[in-house]
Amino acid sequence: MPELHFYLKNEGIRTSTDFGQLNISSDDALGFRPYQLMVSSIAGCSLSVFRKILDKQRTEYEDIKVTADVTRNEEEANRIEKIHLHYVVKGRHLNEDKLYKNLETSRNNCSMVQSVQDSIQIEETLECIEISL
Incomplete structure (x- = not known):
């Protein structure tokens, strides 16, 4: 299984997969909680x-x-x-x-x-x- 990489971006965290970009945040407006x-x-x-x-x-x-x-x-x-x-x-x-x-x-x-x-x-x-x- 390939490694997952997470990057700190503005008000959250971002990662990319073969299916696209995923934004993670404690703020619903900026990504998935x-x-x-x-x-x-x-x-x-x-x-x-x-x-x-x-x-x-x-x-x-x-x-x-x-x-x-x-x-x-x-x-x-x-x-x-x-x-x-x-x-x-x-x-x-x-x-x-x-x-x-x-x-x-x-x-x-x-x-x-x-x-x-x-x-x-x-x-x-x-x-x-x-x-x-």
């Missing part, structure tokens, strides 16, 4: 692994949306204490019990969730929306 990047990494990794599992099982889904609700502790450097990931799966012939098992498998195989499991509580819930042909 660090906690947003952490939550995005956790949600993105979890959803990617979940999708791979569903694709391998040939689950008929049309769309998956994840909403992240974050609890932070202002008294301890505003640290992230809990992330609630709520999955909404739209598809055909969805089996909620099987989807929950798949979600548990994705949790165990997501490197980002595994990296923070001892310091951030990750809670996952699921909602199925059955669509017709």
